[in-house]
Amino acid sequence: MMTRKPxxxxxxxxxxxxxxxxxxGPILLISKASLEDLNSWLEKKIAKANFRPSIIVTGSGPYEExxxxxxxxxxxELKRRMSxxxxxxxxxxxxxxxxxxxEPLETLKSYRKCDPSEQHDYKSSPPFGSLYGIGKTGMVEVGDPVYKII
Structure with missing residues (x-):
């Protein structure tokens, strides 16, 4: 398959x-806590599959990603590009x-806003999850710890 440049x-x-x-993006990461927070706002709960993430992180707070x-x-090594x-x-x-x-767009739009300087990228789409580029390729396995590089 031909690749594209985001x-x-x-x-x-x-x-x-x-x-x-x-x-x-090559990698879409969401946290379990962010999904749980969104579901606390919704009458009908939504599945992680609706967001098609490549990686789901546990052990963080909502929207820390x-x-x-x-x-x-x-x-x-992953490098965050944008929400x-x-x-x-x-x-x-x-x-x-x-x-x-x-749903879930209507609810997300009610409380998830992008920075006004980024409005040209998001238009009316609410941010949820983070898109990453790959800085260094390798292997990722279920259960691997996630480290923030400082």
Whole structure:
């Protein structure tokens, strides 16, 4: 499959960042705590599959991933590019294929805002999760500790 450069439509990415299957970044990371927080706002709970993350982190507080710059997971170094602007695909039930068209986007828009200086990237899409480029390739396994590189 031909790869694409996310930088062509999201300037926070670097020229070396490439994707094949993903829409924007090679890695989409969300925390379990952020998903739990979002579900506390929703009448009908939403599954992690609605967000299609590559990595789910446990043991952090809600939305802490918004402030993580560089991470080490296993022997892979990840470099945060931006929060992930969420689209209508998150409203599709992955089990049934039925689209809600409202949730979770309506709720996310009520309390998740991007920095005004980033409005050109997000437009009306609320941020949820973080998109990462890969600084150093390697192996990541379930249960690997996640280290914030300082």
């Amino acid at each position: 930088r062509d439509f999201l300037p926070d990415f670097q020229p070396a960042d490439e994707v094949a299957y993903a829409e924007a 918004d402030a993580w710059g560089e991470l080490l997971i296993g022997n892979v 992930c602007p969420r689209c209508v695909v998150t409203t599709i039930d992955p089990d049934t294929g039925l689209m809600d068209r409202k």
